[in-house]
Amino acid sequence: MSYSAEQVQILTERCEQFRGSKAPEGYPDSLALCIVDSVQSTMVRYPTVEKVVSNYRAYRREQGGDPNTDSAVDLAATFAQLNGPEAWAARIGNGNRTSTHKGAPLKAYAIEAEANGMIDVGVVTAQDLRSAAEDADSLALVKKAWLNVPGQGSGVTWHYVQMLAGIPGIKPDRMIIRFVAKALDRPVKTVSPAFCVELLTAVAGELSMTASELDHAIWNYQRGQ
Template sequence: MEDGSRSTGQDVDGLAEQVVASARATLGDPAEWVDPAGYPEGLALCIIDSIQSIGVKYGGVIAVLNRYRALRRQHGSDPAADGTPELLTTFADLGSAQSWAESVGNANKTSTHADAPLKALAIEQAAQALSALGILTCQDLRDAGADRLQRAKQAWLRVPGQGSGTSWRYLLMLSGAPGVKPDRMILRFVAAAVDRPERTMSTDLAVKIVIEAAKKLGVTPTRLDHAIWRWQSGRDR
């Protein structure tokens, strides 16, 4: 069944068992898996990382994060504690998303379309969207009730290039909220484990499978997600 929205609980359970078997065979002892470090006090860094990291090698993301940290330290601030107000201040100080991309970010765009906006603009708009809902810090995000969190998600999905929801899920993970980031590494691992072509694996189905597999393994979905990511990226080989 290729459409995750029509998969039954039984289907997900069986597919999760296959992921469990693959995880045990390739990812090592679950007791030794770790959560992603994230930025539990730095919503600005969470936003930058979650948007900059989609569809690119992570080394470029680290470079952007380091330039942001350097900029903030030049102003005597602690980038690890920055929320949306501080992030938006950097855009205001530099004058535009284009200037922010040139000084802090890079030329990466939100999609492969020639006229796609810069990821820097998406970062600015995402920070504005969260701020408008009173979500200024990671603690605000973690404490948001279901209604406000849903409104924040919908606002985030309207930001250019963020409609798939992958960066939203990653944002939650980086901020300390549990979740699964169904990026290409997760999709690739799950598809291989259940013996399906990767193109037929929907993100919704992959999330359901990873969450169920995590239950069977006795770990959080975030920890299984991170173990898969480390394996797929070659960090645990």
């Protein structure tokens, strides 16, 4: 489903109210926090994500580390120190799982798997991820590793981890999809994540905003509805 010029116009008019909005900085120096936040963010209210991020920061500071500059290696090491995902979830994370399917693994499991997956493809820092984004083949390799982790196949957290690392983009979660569906007067089930990414990226250009700025503005708007 590709977007049309008419759809760009409709969304641009709908998003005019967001012109000039800014997005949070994310974690440009901490791939560890990018991974934790992105994986924890799906299917929950954001305060629960903030709690896990806060717990991770506190734990790392107790260990003498700096969470604001943590790499994927630093993140993976916390799982070894705490003896695995279940203990990590009890100490830092929570009981949230990667999906609603019976037997779905803890998000802590996915966080550890994503940290190790990044390391395996040579992406250790947030700067490494930004550098990979400059080359389509390199980014495709990282994307494949990310999507292979249970519960991450939709691509929502993949878009989000890049945004948190400072790569402009759209996180096509359910709030973004609902916003686009309502603006276009379409059933939600007919609006795909990929369509939202392409359409809203074009709209951001029309508004002289980055995709991340538009994404955050829409997310904030939807949260208040």
